[in-house]
Amino acid sequence: MDPHPLITPHESPLAQIVQVLFMDIVGFSKFERMRDQEIVLSQLEDIVRNTDEYRRLEGSDSVLCRSTGDGMAVVFFTDLLAPVRCAIEISKRIKRQKLISLRMGIHLGPVYRRLNINRESDVTGDGINIAQRVMDGGDGNHILLSQFTRQLLRQLGEFDDCIKEIGLVKVKDRELLLYNFYGTEFGNPARSTKWPALPEQRIPPAKRPALREEPMPPPRQPALREELIAPPKRQSNDPKYPPVSHISDCERCGMLLSLSSTTCVYCGAKLLGPK
Numbered sequence: 102m103d104p105h106p107l108i109t110p111h112e113s114p115l116a117q118i119v120q121v122l123f124m125d126i127v128g129f130s131k132f133e134r135m136r137d138q139e140i141v142l143s144q145l146e147d148i149v150r151n152t153d154e155y156r157r158l159e160g161s162d163s164v165l166c167r168s169t170g171d172g173m174a175v176v177f178f179t180d181l182l183a184p185v186r187c188a189i190e191i192s193k194r195i196k197r198q199k200l201i202s203l204r205m206g207i208h209l210g211p212v213y214r215r216l217n218i219n220r221e222s223d224v225t226g227d228g229i230n231i232a233q234r235v236m237d238g239g240d241g242n243h244i245l246l247s248q249f250t251r252q253l254l255r256q257l258g259e260f261d262d263c264i265k266e267i268g269l270v271k272v273k274d275r276e277l278l279l280y281n282f283y284g285t286e287f288g289n290p291a292r293s294t295k296w297p298a299l300p301e302q303r304i305p306p307a308k309r310p311a312l313r314e315e316p317m318p319p320p321r322q323p324a325l326r327e328e329l330i331a332p333p334k335r336q337s338n339d340p341k342y343p344p345v346s347h348i349s350d351c352e353r354c355g356m357l358l359s360l361s362s363t364t365c366v367y368c369g370a371k372l373l374g375p376k
Contacts, residue, residue, distance in 0.1 A: 114213040119224070120250065121210065121232035122184035124191070125172030127202040127241040141201050142171075148194050149175065154187040165222055172203075174232065176212065176224050181253060185260065185282070188244050192287035196242070206236025207282075208247040234272045238279050238296070242289035246280040263288070268297045 126145060132138045149155055149166070155175070158164040163179040177183045188205050195203050210228030217223040231247060239245045246254070246264065254260055260282070267279040272295075283290045292299075353370040364370070 114215065116211045116213060116226070117178065118209065119212050119228055120177045120181050120184045121208050121212070121228050122175040122177070122188055122205060123169075123172070123208070123229070123232040123236045124174075124203055124205040125169065125236065127204055129171035144200050145172065145203070148191055148198075149173065149187075152187050152190045152194075154180075154183045154190065158183065162222075165224060167223065169233075174229060176229075181209065182257070182259060185250075185254070188282070189284070189287045192242065192244060196286070202241035204236055204239045204241060205244045206232050206234070206239065206247070207244070207250050208232035208235050209249040209253055210247075231275070231277070234275050234277060235279060237272045238267075238270045238277065238293070239281075240289070240291075240293045240295075243293065244282040244288045246282050248278040248280075251280045265290075270296055 124145075126141055129138065129141070132141060150159075155164065155166075158177070158180070163177065164183075165176040165178070167174045167176070175184065175187065177187075184207050188207060191203070191205070195201060208228060208231045210226070210231055212224040212226035212228040214222070214224050235245050235247045245267070251264060254264065263282055263284045265281045265283075267281055269276050270279050279296075281290070282288055351365040351368060351370055354365060354368040
């Protein structure tokens, strides 16, 4: 019995979880002549058709290939790791042959399997749409993964060393958490201008550049000024310090004396009394 029966228009559609490998040729619109466009599309079809994963499943209901004009979508129904291995093989061949520049996106999501107007097997649904958005987040030679595909690979313990988180990327009407998938011979490690900027990395104290020491400004010199120094406060009832009104100074030595004194106790000069 066919495990993936196609529905008729009178039947209710049956949703299936699949892995979608969506790809397109970068700069396809630059090929102005239709003949050139046909050549590069044929090159892409040959590359995909000759991959080990596609040849292994070709002719069965486990894989479906749909043209998208400037690329194609390859849907895998059973082997969930097949699109990842297929993307690696495609990327290696394109880098080796240097014929075209391709970007790819892989997403795990639901689709409806149906017959199109030509009575041929086809799929529709969010699995296809999001796979295209994932691909749109990259540039030439990028292989991007959606969050669901990343979770699947983490659970299976596959390709952990080849996956780097990009972050939330706004692609048309969706904001997706994307991952860059690359290795020494496949994918593209370069960052795209579509991706969010990297957070500022903290520099360890030992590696921080030395701060430039600015010379200390000279201390401000207080403005010179003449200050009147008030005489010390004295208690009027202290016999040692008579009131100011009862004090005079010696005309010879200038020492302060009481008005009642007739002789200066310091220099011996005779005082004339109050002035």
